[in-house]
Amino acid sequence: MNQQNPVVNCTAYRNGLKLGDIHIEEISDVLLEDDTFVWVGLLEPDDALLLKMKEEFNLHELAIEDARNAHQRPKLEEYGETLFMVLHTVHLVADAIEIGETHIFIGPRFVLTVRHGSSAGYTAVREHCEKMPERLAKGPGFVLYSIVDFVVDQYQPALDFLQHQFRRDEEELFTPGSQKDSLPDFYRLKNRLLVLQAAASPLVDMCTRLLRFHGEIIPKDIRVYFRDVLDHVARITQTSDRMQEMINAAMQVALAQVTIRQNEVVKRLAGWGAILAVPTMLFSLYGMNFKFMPELEWKWGYPAVLSIIVVGCLALHRRFRKAGWL
Secondary structure: OOOOOOEEEEEEEEOOEEEEEOOHHHHHHHOOOOOEEEEEEEEOOOHHHHHHHHHHHOOOHHHHHHHHOOOOOOEEEEEOOEEEEEEEEEEEEOOEEEEEEEEEEEEOOEEEEEEEEOOOOOHHHHHHHHOOHHHHOOOHHHHHHHHHHHHHHOHHHHHHHHHHHHHHHHHHHOOOOOOOOOHHHHHHHHHHHHHHHHHHOHHHHHHHHHHHOOOOOOOHHHHHHHHHHHHHHHHHHHHHHHHHHHHHHHHHHHHHHHHHHHHHHHHHHHHHHHHHHHHHHHHHHHOOOOOOOHHHHOOOHHHHHHHHHHHHHHHHHHHHHHHOOO
16 A cells, blocks of 8 residues: 555656656646547545546546545446446465455546556556557557456456365365365355456456447447457356356265265164164163072073173174274
């Protein structure tokens, strides 16, 4: 977080060439010049700076209110000649996927990005665009494509990371003799995948709208680039959908394995219960309160009872072991 310097960049361009960095107070004057547009990047700005942007670019107050709050769903909204776009960014850090947001205001003469949370900066995107002045001369539409394409490209490493985790957990699931409960691992994996799907899926509709409408911002010769982004998003969503089905199947298998292990425990308990029933039955016979019992006077009565118990228990134990219960 960089609260001391929330203005990451404020640059003017003319005919695809960089004129130089300008102060935010100069934005409205620069916009009056022909064939010129301004690209401003902000990082977690305060209310005063957002209100200044509202004045300089004549932005709608509802869009400014959304940009002030970091928890917005991915969407594309139209306010007069200005489009307001919310993207969820995915940042892979070590073994964790961090989610951030980028709010984009775009008009015929300007691009304003507002970043919240964990997100890679757009310095590389700006430098890449400046190396292609003939495309940058197309105006803010090409800048919007470059930003969206950069965000979508960050989804693939995160998806690859989730696929690697799934293959590892799947291998452990089908390891013979494994007693690990894999359900929590698959549940956490599915939750991460749903977060990624929630970020990528809305882009299908958003890119489709940009392909069909808003010609004053997205020229016809720029729309082919958004078709490429749409293809990338479709591939990511299709892969994530298939992965979700495989996770659901793996969770069913893991649940079945838990049930099987529980049945094994029940069978073992039932087997030992049957074995203990033999001495219990015989001992209960001697606990009856009768004065005359013929075997009480028999010399070999006690050894015979113990022999019956041992033989009966051994016979049941052998039978249950053969049946796989013990």
